Amino acid sequence: MKIARKNFAFLAGMALVVFVMVLISLWAFSKIREEADGRKHATDVLDNANTLMSLLIDAETGERGYLLTGDETFLEPFLGVRDGVTAHLAELRRTPLTAPAYEYLDTLAPMIEAKLAELSLNIQLRRNNDLSAALANIRGSQGKSLMDSIRTEMNGFIRKEQDVLAQHDEKFQSNMGYLLITIITLNLFSLLYAFLFMRFIYKETKNQLKNLVHAETLHLLEIQEDLNNQLRHANVTLQASEGKLTATLNSIGDAVLATDSGGCVTLLNPLAEKLTGWTLAEANGRPMEEIFRIINEETRQPIKMPIADTLANGTIQGMANHTILISRTGQEYSIADNCAPIQNRESALIGAVMVFRNVTEHRETEIGLSKANKELEFVKRTADVAREYSESIINTVREPLISLDQDLRVVSASRSFYEVFKVKPEETVGQLIYDLGNKQWDIPKLRELLENILPQKATFGNYEVEHDFADIGRRVMLLNARQIQRMSGKEKIILLAIEDITERRKVEKGLEKAHEELEELTTELKRTARAKSEFLANMSHELRTPLNSINGFSEVLYDEIFGTLNEKQKKYVNNVLVSGKHLLLLINQILDMAKVEAGKMKLALSILPTKSLLNEISLLVADMVRKKNLQMVLEIPEDLPDIEADELKVKEIIYNLLSNAVKFTPEGGVIGMRAKKAGPAIEIDVWDTGIGIAPENMGKIFEGFFRVDTPYSRVTEGTGLGLPLSKKMVELHGGELSATSEGLDKGTLIHFSLPIISAKVA
């Protein structure tokens, strides 16, 4: 340690001062000690003196007491006194006293002796039961005066000593004062010195410390470095193990979830993160129930956490069945889980670890398997049922069925086979088909089917074989053959269905013949129809010619061109004319019907002003209407469109219908006609409140010459062809005509349509 000179000098100076002070203090202190000793001494003396005095008093008291009571116990103090007094006196003499003090002592000693003697004398006297003597002594006050003198001397002594004491005291005090001052000064100095020293020391210490610290620091650094290395090393190891652990955890095919002892998540491996939908960062510290939500697969009720038991009891919990884990995203996985406690070295429970795996596929496979099993059973049952069913079908089917293997040997035959061909199973099964029943099946055509055709095509239908069979005669058989693949690799078998179609063929032949005849008839009919048409055409011409004369001449006569006629004549001529016209109309209508039916009616199309046409015709019947007192109602809209049609025919149709309405309505009734546009056609209704049509006659009215035998059908009025012909002509235009009536006497409605643009039936 290097000390600066200055410091050293300072230090030395300080030390010196202190040293001096200390010396002074020591001197003062010794002085004080002296005084203290003196005091003590004086005090001792005083004590001794006082003690002496009290001893004496005690002795006196004792003596007195004994004297009074005679009790020896009072003498105890006395006995000790004598020796004590002597001792004390001796001691007093020994101590250094002032001269006056010694004087007192000298005075006192004999007095005390005398006193003591007196006392013992008295005691003795008493002992000797000479009380009166003793008392006389006491009364004699020798003893008392002695005592007083002792007392006085003692007091004097004591006073002297007290003075000595006081002196000592004083000196003591003053020395104390000096000492105090010195000490204080010394203290101050010391303080200062101490302070400075402290500073010094501080600085030094600081340095020292610094160095020390530096050294220490270095040392510590070294240690630190060491530790760091160790730590690094440990870290590396730790990381390696952690890495291994992590790698292991990540590689495990199972999910791992660990919690602390409170059930809060501390670890999730990646698979656990995926299945629960929580990352470790998010899940860390959360209670397990939040992360690991499980429900029962069947009841869909939440399940108690297995970890709860593990944490409570430290037990390993095994796999529960049919648990479903619901992830954070709501996805569901079937899991199997296993929970074990984590214990530290002291075997204290510090947490739990749960290992679980996604067994959804496994579960699904399980479920699928059991389903498949069930289905398999079901299929087996169904197969059994199907087999029974098919067997019953086979045995019910009328057609003989026979199955052959690839060598054309009979595998089996249905019941109907045995019945139809009158053979037995024993003769049939296993036999080559050609050998059956006296080789009746050895037919070239059958051979061809079985050996050539079938191998190429899997099925062959409707193969006809005609053959003279042994027991059943000549039959036509229809064969349907099919190769059937049996289950699981067994070879194919050939199924033959044999249908006896002999009768059917006969029927078919009959039908063919009938058909031929029918065709002939049809041709004949057509020829006839044609002939009829031609005939009619010819006939009409022949009929019309004379009618010309009848009508013509009658007309001329009626018109009185060649002279007037009387009433009768006019009537007769009129009758002729009317009948002639009627006949002409009839002939025309018959011819028209024939034409239409022969398909030879042609339409002469033009654009017709429908509205005016309808009005025109209605005027024609106006007379008839008036004669019968009927009302005619016309509903013909202004905007009724023109139509493309045959003018004459249309007029004829309207006239027919209107005149029918008039004819069949009794007096006072109403007839009417309404027309409207309806899409691509116009629709016209002609109605009346007349005799109507009975339901059973609805069809007949279109047949021609249909007569209802009522008073209203008059032979002279109407030809009976008006309605049928009108219908035919409407249909020729591409329209429709229909009649409705609620019944007899309930009126009639004829409804027909005509297309605006002709859609005539070709």
Add this chain to the structure above:
Amino acid sequence: MKLKALVVDDNDNNLLLEKDLLEIAGFEVFEAKDASSGIALARKERPDVIIMDVRLPDIRGSEAALLLRGYEETRTIPIIFVTASVMPDGKEEIKTISNTGFIGKPISTHTFAQEISQFIGKK
């Protein structure tokens, strides 16, 4: 005394013609347009002959004849049926009834009255 004839026909023209022809021939002629009024008239007037169309509005001629035969008043009156149709029209039935005959349409004006008279005479 004039002979009485009853003509039953729903056709006015036929009625007129037949009536005129018979009147020309000296008959007193009654007319009816349907069978029921004809029968009533016959029972009332008891004509010497009835000329009836085979087709009448209300009933068939054959039926009318039967009805007439049922009444005392008309049991024996000869009935002549005028027929135009080629159809049987109950001809067979009529033939079984007594005192019936047929005349075809169209009638021959010249011979009509004569035929009628002859028929009455046969009775």
